[in-house]
Amino acid sequence: DAKTTQPTSMDCAEGRAANLPCNHSTISGNEYVYWYRQIHSQGPQYIIHGLKNNETNEMASLIITEDRKSSTLILPHATLRDTAVYYCIVRDFILSGGYNKLIFGAGTRLAVHP
Amino acid sequence: EPEVTQTPSHQVTQMGQEVILRCVPISNHLYFYWYRQILGQKVEFLVSFYNNEISEKSEIFDDQFSVERPDGSNFTLKIRSTKLEDSAMYFCASSREGDGYTFGSGTRLTVV
Numbered sequence: 001d002a003k004t005t006q007p008t009s010m011d012c013a014e015g016r017a018a019n020l021p022c023n024h025s026t027i028s029g030n031e032y033v034y035w036y037r038q039i040h041s042q043g044p045q046y047i048i049h050g051l052k053n054n055e056t057n058e059m060a061s062l063i064i065t066e067d068r069k070s071s072t073l074i075l076p077h078a079t080l081r082d083t084a085v086y087y088c089i090v091r092d093f094i095l096s097g098g099y100n101k102l103i104f105g106a107g108t109r110l111a112v113h114p
Numbered sequence: 115e116p117e118v119t120q121t122p123s124h125q126v127t128q129m130g131q132e133v134i135l136r137c138v139p140i141s142n143h144l145y146f147y148w149y150r151q152i153l154g155q156k157v158e159f160l161v162s163f164y165n166n167e168i169s170e171k172s173e174i175f176d177d178q179f180s181v182e183r184p185d186g187s188n189f190t191l192k193i194r195s196t197k198l199e200d201s202a203m204y205f206c207a208s209s210r211e212g213d214g215y216t217f218g219s220g221t222r223l224t225v226v
Contacts (some may be wrong), residue, residue, distance in 0.1 A: 041220070041222075043217030043219050043220050044157060045217070046215060087157075101147070101170060101172075102149075102157075102159065102215065103159065104156050104158070
């Protein structure tokens with residue numbers, strides 16, 4: 001089962017920041033937080049991941065609380081094309097082989113409207 | 115940007131027939147995966163493959179399923195005797211160590 005809890009759905013106005021929360025209160029020390037999204041029935045798309053520190057890339061920012069029990073994905077200027085299901089996934093990362101599976105939950109359905 | 119390529123995009127097959135779903139992972143990736151998504155349901159892990167062998171498989175991945183990397187570039191999923199409940203989107207993915215996965219755009223399998 002997924003180790004994360006996310007709201008079922010959220011709305012965001014185009015051009016505004018979308019802040020998607022995720023609760024992962026049982027996360028362990030060697031587990032990373034990954035975010036993916038799925039637009040319609042396309043393959044999931046990697047967005048960002050992090051362990052402890054906040055991370056930023058060209059798509060989004062990831063804010064992880066100090067106790068690591070929750071995180072927030074921020075899309076700074078949401079567009080209509082960001083309408084998708086967003087998945088927060090906790091993944092154990094083994095240094096000797098990075099092949100740990102991803103366990104998808106139901107995710108958050110983000111609707112960006114004009 | 116490198117892509118994971120899946121073919122065909124849509125396959126219709128009769129119940130009991132064998133199907134092979136094909137994937138070309140990103141060339142310098144070492145880890146390969148198959149996932150599936152039944153319409154309206156979650157994305158489910160099927161199998162992971164590394165160093166020419168299965169590294170992990172789920173309960174879904176029973177004896178009717180098999181995977182192969184026949185020629186160093188393709189990665190295939192074979193379903194031996196399809197059932198109606200195998201109808202789903204099948205996603206191939208690949209990764210390097212420590213990176214996020216890259217998923218393909220999927221094959222929609224319809225069993226009639």
